[in-house]
Amino acid sequence: MIEVLLRPLLEYGYEVTILPKYQQHQIEQQMMKAGRAITGLPWNGMGVAVRGELGWRTMEERSEVAKMKYFQHLRTLPQTRLIKRIFDIRMDDANKQWNAQRVKRSWCHVMRKIMDKYGIAEEWKKEKDERNNVTVNRWWNGNGEEKGVKEKVEKKQEEEWKKEVKEKTKGQYYMKCKKEWGEEEYLNEEGDRKGRVWKARMRASAAPLAAILKSEHGRGKKSSRCMVCGEINEDQKHMLLVCDGYTQERETMMAEIAAVVDPVEWKRLQTSDDLDAWLLSSKEVDTIVKHFLNQAWTIRNFHIPKEP
Numbered sequence: 123m124i125e126v127l128l129r130p131l132l133e134y135g136y137e138v139t140i141l142p143k144y145q146q147h148q149i150e151q152q153m154m155k156a157g158r159a160i161t162g163l164p165w166n167g168m169g170v171a172v173r174g175e176l177g178w179r180t181m182e183e184r185s186e187v188a189k190m191k192y193f194q195h196l197r198t199l200p201q202t203r204l205i206k207r208i209f210d211i212r213m214d215d216a217n218k219q220w221n222a223q224r225v226k227r228s229w230c231h232v233m234r235k236i237m238d239k240y241g242i243a244e245e246w247k248k249e250k251d252e253r254n255n256v257t258v259n260r261w262w263n264g265n266g267e268e269k270g271v272k273e274k275v276e277k278k279q280e281e282e283w284k285k286e287v288k289e290k291t292k293g294q295y296y297m298k299c300k301k302e303w304g305e306e307e308y309l310n311e312e313g314d315r316k317g318r319v320w321k322a323r324m325r326a327s328a329a330p331l332a333a334i335l336k337s338e339h340g341r342g343k344k345s346s347r348c349m350v351c352g353e354i355n356e357d358q359k360h361m362l363l364v365c366d367g368y369t370q371e372r373e374t375m376m377a378e379i380a381a382v383v384d385p386v387e388w389k390r391l392q393t394s395d396d397l398d399a400w401l402l403s404s405k406e407v408d409t410i411v412k413h414f415l416n417q418a419w420t421i422r423n424f425h426i427p428k429e430p
């Protein structure tokens with residue numbers, strides 16, 4: 123809902139304007155604020171995870187897409203249109219500048235950079251040909267046989283997103299939980315609401331578990347000891363699979379899972395090293411895990427009332 127309201131407002135005029143970096147940054151911040159409100163990830167949770175959970179592109183990427191589509195729109199306008207003739211003249215100028223290596227700041231050169239970034243530099247030309255003389259939609263999406271520009275662009279955007287995740291300390295765990303790019307289905311209204319937020323926070327390692335807090339505060343400054351059971355290294359796995367504090371709730375969760383998951387698969391999963399990440403990512407057991415998380419965090423917060 124927030125996205126529906128915000129996006130047209132923020133992207134209005136994006137086709138032609140070149141926003142200064144600080145302004146783009148400000149818009150990105152507003153978008154992230156909305157994203158945090160939807161996912162429940164706190165202010166210090168990874169921004170790249172907020173975008174990942176929602177399947178949102180950055181504002182910069184959205185603006186680049188709007189510009190590329192507008193470029194195609196201009197290219198295919200009839201020659202009788204004034205704006206098309208201006209486009210042609212500007213592109214001729216830009217071409218000359220480029221060949222003479224005397225590039226002046228202009229919309230046309232911004233377009234060249236964008237298309238180059240996405241590996242479609244061959245698209246930077248004013249001429250219509252058999253392939254590009256189609257509607258914006260067709261050019262972007264392609265048709266059954268021929269692939270559109272979209273495919274290359276989105277592939278590149280995904281690569282960039284993955285690279286950004288991998289640069290984060292908490293990125294490795296997040297990637298174990300995040301199987302593919304796109305909006306996560308668990309963000310729907312099914313199941314426990316509080317459990318949903320805890321699920322997002324556990325996936326992004328943005329929950330106040332002792333081992334996570336210790337990794338944030340550096341060595342020696344905090345203990346990774348679980349204040350519920352006293353064992354060291356209280357992380358996601360500890361809460362989901364090990365801690366004595368939630369034994370009864372866990373038994374209920376496991377019994378419910380066993381009733382819905384294929385028995386052979388469940389047997390394999392139980393010995394898997396990544397069972398915790400599976401619990402935080404499987405669609406099949408989504409509501410069961412949300413319920414457990416709500417219960418476990420209620421118990422935990424009762425033990426440790428002062429933690430955030």
Ligand SMILES: [Zn+2]
Nearest residue numbers: 348350351365
């Ligand atoms: Zn414990």
